[in-house]
Amino acid sequence: MSHFDITLEGTFSLGPGSPGGGGGEARFISLSASIYEIQEGASVLIVATTTRPFTVPTVVPITLDLVASTATEGDDFEWRNGAAWFTFTPGSTVAAAEFRAKTDASLTEGNETAWIDIFAAGDPDADGWSVGTPSRARIRIFDVRNPRINFALSETEFFEGSPSPAT
Numbered sequence: 001m002s003h004f005d006i007t008l009e010g011t012f013s014l015g016p017g018s019p020g021g022g023g024g025e026a027r028f029i030s031l032s033a034s035i036y037e038i039q040e041g042a043s044v045l046i047v048a049t050t051t052r053p054f055t056v057p058t059v060v061p062i063t064l065d066l067v068a069s070t071a072t073e074g075d076d077f078e079w080r081n082g083a084a085w086f087t088f089t090p091g092s093t094v095a096a097a098e099f100r101a102k103t104d105a106s107l108t109e110g111n112e113t114a115w116i117d118i119f120a121a122g123d124p125d126a127d128g129w130s131v132g133t134p135s136r137a138r139i140r141i142f143d144v145r146n147p148r149i150n151f152a153l154s155e156t157e158f159f160e161g162s163p164s165p166a167t
Helices: none
Strands: 028-031 035-041 041-048 058-064 077-079 085-088 092-102 112-119 136-142
Touching: 028 085, 028 112, 035 092, 041 085, 041 136
Parallel strands: 035 136
Antiparallel strands: 028 041, 041 092, 058 085, 058 112, 077 092, 085 092, 112 136
């Protein structure tokens, strides 16, 4: 039997989630809502949460489902500072990305929808996180030329021969 002496220098972290620190139990990232509604010309914060805070800055990409979406990035909406991702700062369990719906008042195109997803691009153990639920959200953009109208019902009585409603 042979015996080896090993000397390690530097900082090491072993186990699941090592780049994000902490190892141990799994870390899941999910969206805080699965439906967002916004009027053209307005902004909404899309929020993601994690089950455990990271110890290093961690970026989680947001992707647009081009097949299911009717809204087009650049024409109908944009991300604040072009950032289509969530950045978790060390110690935080919440990150947000600002979604801005553009106004196209000269066009009557109706309401549009953007479908977004978060996904683990690499190895969840190496990246330090896995996708939780919900990981997909629908963002409805209401057209300013096609506003959303809410109706309320009320009862009115008419009496035969009366030209106006009874009071």
